[in-house]
Amino acid sequence: MPKDGIGASTVRREDIRFLTGKGRYTADINLRGQAYAVFLRSDVAHGRINDIDTKAAMAMPGVLAIMTGADFAAMGGNPAGWHIPSRDGSAMKEPKRPVLAHGKVRHVGDAYAIVVAETLEQARDAAEAVVTDITELPAIVDMAQAIANSDNRVHDEIANNVCFDWGWIEDNRAAVDAAFASAPHVTTLELTNNRLAPNAMETRASIGDYDSGTEDYKLYTTSQNPHLSRLLIAAFVMGIPENKLTVVAPDVGGGFGSKIYHYGEEAAVLAASKAIDRPVKWVADRSEAFLSDAHGRDHVTKIQLATDKQGNFLALRTETMANVGAYLSNFSTATPTFLHGTLMAGPYKTPLVYVNVKAVFTNTAPVDAYRGAGRPEATYSIERVVDKAAHELGIDPLEIRRRNFIQPDQYPYTTPVGLVYDTGNYNATLDKLIDIGDLAGFEKRAAASKAKGKLRGLGLSTWIEACGIAPSNLVGVLGARVGLYDAATVRVNATGNISVMTGAHSHGQGHETVFPQVVADMLGIPASSIDIVHGDTSKIPFGMGSYGSRSLAVCGTAIVKATEKIIAKGKKIAAHMLEAAESDITFADGKFSVAGTDKAKTFGEIAFSAYVPHNYPLETLEPGLEETAFYDPANFTYPAGAYACEVEVDPETGQVTIEKFTCADDFGNVINPMIVAGQVHGGVAQGIGQALLENVAYDDNGQLLSGSFMDYAMPRADDLPFYTVDHSCNTPCTHNPLGVKGCGEAGAIGTPPAVVNAVVNALQRGGHKHVTHLEMPVSPSRVWAAMQG
Numbered sequence: 163m164p165k166d167g168i169g170a171s172t173v174r175r176e177d178i179r180f181l182t183g184k185g186r187y188t189a190d191i192n193l194r195g196q197a198y199a200v201f202l203r204s205d206v207a208h209g210r211i212n213d214i215d216t217k218a219a220m221a222m223p224g225v226l227a228i229m230t231g232a233d234f235a236a237m238g239g240n241p242a243g244w245h246i247p248s249r250d251g252s253a254m255k256e257p258k259r260p261v262l263a264h265g266k267v268r269h270v271g272d273a274y275a276i277v278v279a280e281t282l283e284q285a286r287d288a289a290e291a292v293v294t295d296i297t298e299l300p301a302i303v304d305m306a307q308a309i310a311n312s313d314n315r316v317h318d319e320i321a322n323n324v325c326f327d328w329g330w331i332e333d334n335r336a337a338v339d340a341a342f343a344s345a346p347h348v349t350t351l352e353l354t355n356n357r358l359a360p361n362a363m364e365t366r367a368s369i370g371d372y373d374s375g376t377e378d379y380k381l382y383t384t385s386q387n388p389h390l391s392r393l394l395i396a397a398f399v400m401g402i403p404e405n406k407l408t409v410v411a412p413d414v415g416g417g418f419g420s421k422i423y424h425y426g427e428e429a430a431v432l433a434a435s436k437a438i439d440r441p442v443k444w445v446a447d448r449s450e451a452f453l454s455d456a457h458g459r460d461h462v463t464k465i466q467l468a469t470d471k472q473g474n475f476l477a478l479r480t481e482t483m484a485n486v487g488a489y490l491s492n493f494s495t496a497t498p499t500f501l502h503g504t505l506m507a508g509p510y511k512t513p514l515v516y517v518n519v520k521a522v523f524t525n526t527a528p529v530d531a532y533r534g535a536g537r538p539e540a541t542y543s544i545e546r547v548v549d550k551a552a553h554e555l556g557i558d559p560l561e562i563r564r565r566n567f568i569q570p571d572q573y574p575y576t577t578p579v580g581l582v583y584d585t586g587n588y589n590a591t592l593d594k595l596i597d598i599g600d601l602a603g604f605e606k607r608a609a610a611s612k613a614k615g616k617l618r619g620l621g622l623s624t625w626i627e628a629c630g631i632a633p634s635n636l637v638g639v640l641g642a643r644v645g646l647y648d649a650a651t652v653r654v655n656a657t658g659n660i661s662v663m664t665g666a667h668s669h670g671q672g673h674e675t676v677f678p679q680v681v682a683d684m685l686g687i688p689a690s691s692i693d694i695v696h697g698d699t700s701k702i703p704f705g706m707g708s709y710g711s712r713s714l715a716v717c718g719t720a721i722v723k724a725t726e727k728i729i730a731k732g733k734k735i736a737a738h739m740l741e742a743a744e745s746d747i748t749f750a751d752g753k754f755s756v757a758g759t760d761k762a763k764t765f766g767e768i769a770f771s772a773y774v775p776h777n778y779p780l781e782t783l784e785p786g787l788e789e790t791a792f793y794d795p796a797n798f799t800y801p802a803g804a805y806a807c808e809v810e811v812d813p814e815t816g817q818v819t820i821e822k823f824t825c826a827d828d829f830g831n832v833i834n835p836m837i838v839a840g841q842v843h844g845g846v847a848q849g850i851g852q853a854l855l856e857n858v859a860y861d862d863n864g865q866l867l868s869g870s871f872m873d874y875a876m877p878r879a880d881d882l883p884f885y886t887v888d889h890s891c892n893t894p895c896t897h898n899p900l901g902v903k904g905c906g907e908a909g910a911i912g913t914p915p916a917v918v919n920a921v922v923n924a925l926q927r928g929g930h931k932h933v934t935h936l937e938m939p940v941s942p943s944r945v946w947a948a949m950q951g
Contacts, residue, residue, distance in 0.1 A: 495641075
């Protein structure tokens with residue numbers, strides 16, 4: 163087998179071009195004759211548009227076109243990807259999300275016009291000259307007030323600003339309530355999952371290019387999901403033939419979920435390109451990104467855990483208000499429901515669970531999936547209430563978790579919220595955490611901290627995630643409006659090197675390294691002879707992109723299945739060349755052999771023969787060696803893990819310092835250990851950012867208070883410790899051929915509760931027994947105030 167196949171920590175091949183400045187991002191692309199676009203955005207959170215006067219702006223030098231929401235009023239809206247009915251059976255409220263705001267603006271940053279000019283500077287100058295008359299209306303920012311005040315509406319047709327009132331599973335509700343009524347102990351916790359800005363290193367950018375000669379459209383854009391963007395723009399927004407639109411997502415500098423979706427700017431630059439018959443380019447600045455990128459999280463939750471006196475879990479229920487912002491983004495209805503409510507059992511054998519979620523419109527930027535997407539919100543609620551219950555019952559936090567874990571002999575395990583966990587071993591990851599994190603040495607470290615005048619705390623988190631959302635037939639019943647399969651084409655060239663076209667998109671995951679490792683391992687050839695093609699809808703099969711830790715489990719399996727077809731075709735060719743029965747042909751280590759003989763052909767010889775078929779029996783053996791496979795998973799994959807965080811708190815200032823962070827994860831089989839470790843490192847950094855630093859803040863008028871890096875605190879190197887990570891406790895997934903589970907979101911899921919649990923533990927150990935909860939971000943001011951009572 164090749165040394166760079168499955169299990170090898172192969173260095174990421176794509177990093178060479180990134181580190182040497184050879185990456186090609188959307189902003190790097192410049193087309194002949196391109197013009198430049200600037201969007202006019204609302205400076206009020208809620209207002210009625212009375213007039214947009216563009217006359218003076220149109221007369222300015224270099225201005226080519228100005229289009230407003232009225233020019234797009236006849237176009238379709240950008241739809242939500244999931245229909246979520248309310249628990250009374252009524253349909254969710256789905257107001258139109260226009261390309262550009264028309265009639266009303268609904269959040270600060272809501273785009274209502276586009277100015278196109280010869281240069282970016284001319285477009286900016288002209289945008290300043292547009293005179294807009296907007297009557298400001300009262301802003302709706304607080305979710306509880308949005309529901310209570312029916313006179314103030316984000317969308318005039320939605321009386322109480324509620325998109326849906328969802329219950330899961332409704333048939334469980336009475337039994338859950340009965341269990342709480344008779345429970346010996348009930349722990350209640352109210353908490354907020356703070357709103358986050360995704361802040362990918364590369365801001366969003368789009369170039370629209372319309373060819374009037376062929377009536378073809380081409381969109382270069384920062385997308386995690388180019389085929390979905392193509393489908394939404396063609397079928398729902400612009401109403402153009404899908405085969406007339408190509409979407410190209412070149413190198414993308416991070417996404418974290420925020421670039422899954424279609425945004426109105428993409429359709430606007432395509433329409434503007436058609437209007438002036440020239441390419442039109444737009445690149446967001448960082449202020450625009452803060453204002454208009456889909457934010458993440460923003461849940462307000464009341465969670466209750468019923469236990470017996472020994473700490474055995476009897477039932478769990480939650481009530482959550484989930485902020486969806488001013489408009490529904492493509493995944494915004496799935497994130498707080500089926501990506502959140504179905505994970506509320508966690509890794510525990512809680513027999514009864516009921517989840518209620520109200521999705522609420524407010525005059526804020528839309529909220530959608532952000533790294534973890536619903537799973538971090540669920541895990542944070544569960545792991546915080548479990549820690550609080552342990553404190554109330556006087557049970558060690560390690561022991562209460564272990565006491566309630568699903569056991570290895572219980573798989574497959576059907577949870578009370580509708581998932582079927584196929585495999586896992588939560589005791590193993592917890593034991594590994596205790597070992598590699600040296601939890602036995604904590605008291606010694608705490609004493610050393612105390613000697614320095616610091617309070618030291620230990621926090622735990624045991625989490626589970628559902629990745630690679632599937633299968634299509636199930637999610638279709640649950641409200642999904644798209645399929646959730648993926649696809650791959652494996653093309654063997656005549657000289658034996660290979661191009662793999664994938665529906666997944668790489669924007670930091672390392673696909674260009676990992677996918678070749680899989681194919682190399684199967685074919686017994688060097689990974690260096692395999693290239694990955696992605697991101698261009700004119701070249702790749704229809705796939706559903708990269709999000710939800712699905713790339714390897716779903717698209718990787720499609721690659722496996724297409725490669726299996728290549729091997730099967732190769733056996734047919736080898737049988738012909740070696741004059742043997744196809745059933746006698748074996749394939750191993752890059753050779754097709756006749757069983758029991760020394761007759762063999764290399765993979766390269768078979769490939770060449772496939773394209774030089776001089777003596778093929780063409781009626782039974784066609785030339786060529788190229789295969790496509792689509793794969794629709796039978797189930798999610800369920801990675802899980804145990805995390806420990808140790809913090810020091812300065813009692814004089816409330817400053818929290820993370821001194822030690824340990825992760826023991828179960829990702830199933832691991833293809834590239836180095837890349838997996840890197841994914842965990844990045845996720846933990848973002849989880850620490852949420853727990854200690856990051857927060858999107860609006861004032862009562864809907865003005866964004868955290869609209870720059872001066873006011874939005876991103877984690878920096880000195881905020882983060884060295885991590886200890888391990889993924890040796892692997893229980894392979896049972897329903898994909900690689901046995902893999904997702905890993906990209908794990909750190910962002912398991913980290914926030916571990917950090918907050920550690921800070922609460924530090925304060926309690928320091929004599930502040932009254933502190934049972936702290937809201938994120940756990941800033942010094944919040945910690946200091948909590949210590950003062």
